[in-house]
Amino acid sequence: MDYLKIFSPATVANVSCGFDSLGFAVDAIGDEMTFTKTAKKGVKISKITGADLTYNVDENAASAVVQKILKEANANFGVELTIHKGFSPGSGLGSSAASAAGAAFGTNQFLGNIYSELELTKFAMFGEEVACGSAIADNVAAAIYGGFVLVRSYEPLEIVKLPVPEKLRVVAIHPQIEVKTKDARAVLPMEIPLKDAVTQWANVGGLISGLYTDNYNLISNSLVDIIVEPHRKKLIPFFDDVKQAAINAGALGAGISGSGPTIFALCKGNKIAKKVLKSIEESYKNTEIDFTMFISKVNSEGMKIIESK
Amino acid sequence: MDYLKIFSPATVANVSCGFDSLGFAVDAIGDEMTFTKTAKKGVKISKITGADLTYNVDENAASAVVQKILKEANANFGVELTIHKGFSPGSGLGSSAASAAGAAFGTNQFLGNIYSELELTKFAMFGEEVACGSAIADNVAAAIYGGFVLVRSYEPLEIVKLPVPEKLRVVAIHPQIEVKTKDARAVLPMEIPLKDAVTQWANVGGLISGLYTDNYNLISNSLVDIIVEPHRKKLIPFFDDVKQAAINAGALGAGISGSGPTIFALCKGNKIAKKVLKSIEESYKNTEIDFTMFISKVNSEGMKIIESK
Numbered sequence: 001m002d003y004l005k006i007f008s009p010a011t012v013a014n015v016s017c018g019f020d021s022l023g024f025a026v027d028a029i030g031d032e033m034t035f036t037k038t039a040k041k042g043v044k045i046s047k048i049t050g051a052d053l054t055y056n057v058d059e060n061a062a063s064a065v066v067q068k069i070l071k072e073a074n075a076n077f078g079v080e081l082t083i084h085k086g087f088s089p090g091s092g093l094g095s096s097a098a099s100a101a102g103a104a105f106g107t108n109q110f111l112g113n114i115y116s117e118l119e120l121t122k123f124a125m126f127g128e129e130v131a132c133g134s135a136i137a138d139n140v141a142a143a144i145y146g147g148f149v150l151v152r153s154y155e156p157l158e159i160v161k162l163p164v165p166e167k168l169r170v171v172a173i174h175p176q177i178e179v180k181t182k183d184a185r186a187v188l189p190m191e192i193p194l195k196d197a198v199t200q201w202a203n204v205g206g207l208i209s210g211l212y213t214d215n216y217n218l219i220s221n222s223l224v225d226i227i228v229e230p231h232r233k234k235l236i237p238f239f240d241d242v243k244q245a246a247i248n249a250g251a252l253g254a255g256i257s258g259s260g261p262t263i264f265a266l267c268k269g270n271k272i273a274k275k276v277l278k279s280i281e282e283s284y285k286n287t288e289i290d291f292t293m294f295i296s297k298v299n300s301e302g303m304k305i306i307e308s309k
Numbered sequence: 310m311d312y313l314k315i316f317s318p319a320t321v322a323n324v325s326c327g328f329d330s331l332g333f334a335v336d337a338i339g340d341e342m343t344f345t346k347t348a349k350k351g352v353k354i355s356k357i358t359g360a361d362l363t364y365n366v367d368e369n370a371a372s373a374v375v376q377k378i379l380k381e382a383n384a385n386f387g388v389e390l391t392i393h394k395g396f397s398p399g400s401g402l403g404s405s406a407a408s409a410a411g412a413a414f415g416t417n418q419f420l421g422n423i424y425s426e427l428e429l430t431k432f433a434m435f436g437e438e439v440a441c442g443s444a445i446a447d448n449v450a451a452a453i454y455g456g457f458v459l460v461r462s463y464e465p466l467e468i469v470k471l472p473v474p475e476k477l478r479v480v481a482i483h484p485q486i487e488v489k490t491k492d493a494r495a496v497l498p499m500e501i502p503l504k505d506a507v508t509q510w511a512n513v514g515g516l517i518s519g520l521y522t523d524n525y526n527l528i529s530n531s532l533v534d535i536i537v538e539p540h541r542k543k544l545i546p547f548f549d550d551v552k553q554a555a556i557n558a559g560a561l562g563a564g565i566s567g568s569g570p571t572i573f574a575l576c577k578g579n580k581i582a583k584k585v586l587k588s589i590e591e592s593y594k595n596t597e598i599d600f601t602m603f604i605s606k607v608n609s610e611g612m613k614i615i616e617s618k
Binding site for chain 1: 326327328329330331459460461462467469471497498499500501502503506507508509510511512513514515517518521527530531536
């Protein structure tokens with residue numbers, strides 16, 4: 001194989017109650033990346049479209065990951081990359097994660113799949129570190145494993161792939177404002193009441209049980225975040241209105257995607273998802289803020305190979 | 310039906326990471342209770358063996374629950390109770406919960422099972438309030454539903470029954486010392502670091518995933534409590550030694566049962582459980598503290614009817 005074109009999904013991290021430990025991949029939105037094997041060792045980015053990102057191979061999340069894997073594997077070839085960003089950096093949908101995870105997946109194909117999903121996640125976390133300054137796992141793991149994932153532990157890294165109920169749909173709105181990850185971290189308290197933590201982990205348990213048993217009511221009841229959302233929602237204009245609009249239209253729940261500003265809603269079935277999309281759209285179109293929206297399945301399979309030769 | 314004899318199981322609440330939200334029922338240890346229908350309305354306790362408990366029907370957890378249910382159902386009969394406590398109050402194995410849950414279950418049989426498990430749990434919580442001053446749900450729900458349970462929410466009450474991997478065994482040691490629930494609560498911090506809470510809820514997620522997928526490694530990795538155990542273990546002499554002895558002998562994990570002093574270990578299979586029992590016994594027999602021990606399956610079915618006529 002000398003050429004590969006892949007789709008690397010956008011991802012929703014945190015998922016209400018599961019701050020810093022849950023994430024899922026999206027089907028409709030993501031990056032397209034191509035990999036061309038070159039005789040010359042090393043990595044080169046020949047084209048980036050859809051966003052204004054650096055071509056510096058040490059600073060770009062994708063090329064930094066390719067470089068690290070080629071070195072680690074002692075590869076006797078190089079890789080030329082193109083990246084088409086299908087969604088905006090800074091949206092809270094794991095933009096750098098999609099690039100980093102895609103880079104790890106694609107390079108591994110050229111190496112004959114010598115690395116496991118867990119190892120690919122570690123490589124992709126290096127890309128997150130290059131792009132954002134911290135090696136977080138929830139977005140990259142969701143992109144690589146697909147479906148819902150739980151980051152059970154960082155030391156050692158342990159990722160648990162969770163099942164996805166068939167009718168689960170995600171609706172998301174991306175208000176065109178900037179929420180800096182640094183600010184989103186800064187608004188969080190260092191300490192929280194023990195009793196709130198208990199409420200939150202009971203909801204994490206409920207959400208995960210709901211995913212295993214296709215229990216949409218339980219998923220809905222558990223999609224509650226009493227710890228992070230109350231602080232972060234202040235950074236997202238009209239968050240409460242969007243959430244209410246989603247719930248009113250029948251969504252199972254709604255919350256902040258990653259550190260925002262994208263707001264996601266989970267729904268049972270296409271019909272309700274379409275109503276939720278419309279309801280959110282109605283609520284936001286009277287604001288002065290531009291926005292984009294999408295509706296999607298949860299992506300169960302993770303990375304997709306579009307073309308190879 | 311005019312006569313009923315039942316077994317109401319002991320229960321382990323908290324289960325390491327799941328403080329105030331997880332619990333499971335034990336097969337080998339519990340109370341035996343008899344219920345005799347009487348023409349005269351109201352409730353009477355005719356015999357209590359195995360422990361020194363009050364015969365005052367308003368103050369005894371079991372009779373208080375029977376009384377409440379009979380009144381609520383507007384029953385045209387009364388109940389005469391006998392209670393044989395199969396394990397000590399104050400052990401941390403849900404003694405008052407076994408009585409209260411058994412009382413709810415037995416009375417419901419006489420009423421033709423008009424109440425659901427959730428409703429029985431609410432009645433039994435009243436018994437906990439009578440006995441301990443607070444209407445906690447984890448022990449009574451585990452006794453009524455059987456197996457593992459998650460208390461997802463109190464307002465409204467929502468209990469999730471979790472699956473039990475077939476080979477799961479529990480080994481427990483009850484050091485004959487008193488740990489007052491009040492003291493066990495008093496040592497806990499009101500506030501905890503957010504990053505510790507994240508670690509804990511990732512472990513709750515891991516434990517529940519492990520139960521759904523029979524993944525004993527994941528159960529083992531997730532049986533960690535970084536929030537409550539470090540404080541409460543100080544109230545239980547030689548806790549660290551017992552835990553280490555259990556782990557050394559192959560236990561999946563070990564922790565404090567309820568608010569102690571009983572220490573439980575979960576194991577995969579009988580063979581390892583027997584080794585763990587022996588290892589803990591060896592570690593404790595050189596202390597000056599008396600103790601009892603047991604080995605058991607996790608009780609999947611909850612309450613058992615021993616005799617009815």
